[in-house]
Amino acid sequence: MKNRTTTFILFIAFSAISYAWVPKIAFAASAPLIEGLRVEVLDTNTSQEDLVKAVNFISDMNKTFQFDLAQHPIKIKFCGYGSQACSAWGNAYYPEEQTLVFEIRRKTYFGKIRVVDFEFTQHTLAHEYAHHVFRVHMGQNDVYQRAFHLTQVTEKYRKLTTELQNAIEKKPPGNNNEMRNYLEDQVKMLEENYKHISKNEWAHAHRVTSLFSYYNELFADLMAAVYFSNPKTMCLGIEAGVCSVEETIRRQFDVQISNDGMKWGAHTVFAASRYDIWLTYQKLLNQGRSKSYILEKLARLFIQQAELNANQPENESEIVRWNSQLIEALNKVGR
Ligand SMILES: [Zn+2]
Numbered sequence: 177m178k179n180r181t182t183t184f185i186l187f188i189a190f191s192a193i194s195y196a197w198v199p200k201i202a203f204a205a206s207a208p209l210i211e212g213l214r215v216e217v218l219d220t221n222t223s224q225e226d227l228v229k230a231v232n233f234i235s236d237m238n239k240t241f242q243f244d245l246a247q248h249p250i251k252i253k254f255c256g257y258g259s260q261a262c263s264a265w266g267n268a269y270y271p272e273e274q275t276l277v278f279e280i281r282r283k284t285y286f287g288k289i290r291v292v293d294f295e296f297t298q299h300t301l302a303h304e305y306a307h308h309v310f311r312v313h314m315g316q317n318d319v320y321q322r323a324f325h326l327t328q329v330t331e332k333y334r335k336l337t338t339e340l341q342n343a344i345e346k347k348p349p350g351n352n353n354e355m356r357n358y359l360e361d362q363v364k365m366l367e368e369n370y371k372h373i374s375k376n377e378w379a380h381a382h383r384v385t386s387l388f389s390y391y392n393e394l395f396a397d398l399m400a401a402v403y404f405s406n407p408k409t410m411c412l413g414i415e416a417g418v419c420s421v422e423e424t425i426r427r428q429f430d431v432q433i434s435n436d437g438m439k440w441g442a443h444t445v446f447a448a449s450r451y452d453i454w455l456t457y458q459k460l461l462n463q464g465r466s467k468s469y470i471l472e473k474l475a476r477l478f479i480q481q482a483e484l485n486a487n488q489p490e491n492e493s494e495i496v497r498w499n500s501q502l503i504e505a506l507n508k509v510g511r
Pocket of ligand 1: 303393
């Protein structure tokens with residue numbers, strides 16, 4: 177990322193000097209201010225107009241869901257169509273840094289390959305932003321926090337040992353004894369600090385974080401659908417409302433899908449529960465509950481379910497169990 181950051185800094189310097197000739201580019205780095213939101217623009221393709229739309233969108237989501245961003249800050253890195261920066265990162269939320277990367281305009285397949293603007297990409301922004309909201313909920317859960325910490329340690333250990341291996345093999349060549357000693361010390365320190373953790377506990381931590389991530393994906397789709405009051409929202413972001421691809425059909429909330437345990441990936445593990453989730457949402461809405469109240473309630477329910485499953489043994493038919501258990505819990509909501 178270093179080169180790109182440098183390019184961007186150079187770009188700001190350049191555009192400040194040449195302001196009179198390229199005013200449109202010179203404006204590209206500023207966005208409306210929202211407390212708790214740090215905006216970074218990764219490239220020169222992002223227009224001021226798009227940036228304002230995206231930031232106002234975040235502000236409106238906060239209002240709808242009464243989410244206090246000042247208490248739970250986020251950094252959003254925006255870029256425009258065709259930027260190398262965004263295609264390298266992809267649209268994603270990075271929980272360890274509380275950072276979101278988002279491509280405002282993107283080239284995608286919407287019947288044919290074309291560039292879509294914020295009207296279509298906003299559904300993805302809603303989904304990614306929802307990950308940040310769910311991260312706040314997960315952060316209050318001890319089981320998740322502990323597991324998340326251990327997976328972070330694993331990741332750090334992997335990086336350090338790779339760097340150490342490179343230093344031993346002298347990549348890059350040269351005298352790197354100092355670096356090698358430093359890395360060896362770091363690796364030893366990690367091993368010493370975590371030697372009391374058993375193999376089973378490490379494995380369990382990975383199971384817990386992936387389990388929570390399934391509920392996280394479900395919540396992100398739900399929050400986007402609730403925000404737009406449309407159970408087909410995820411199709412709008414992926415297929416312009418066509419919902420023809422199996423995966424997108426399984427991400428809708430208005431199609432009944434049999435609980436056959438077919439695992440279609442992280443986004444569709446709970447395909448069989450989505451219809452019941454939407455029924456519950458509508459029931460609570462009819463009882464006069466606000467969108468923010470409903471989302472908060474369902475977030476808590478998802479986290480309870482994740483914790484419950486984390487304590488059950490792993491087996492082949494567990495996706496069926498996760499879904500039937502979730503549907504059963506949903507039936508008790510709002511009675
Ligand atoms: Zn996601």
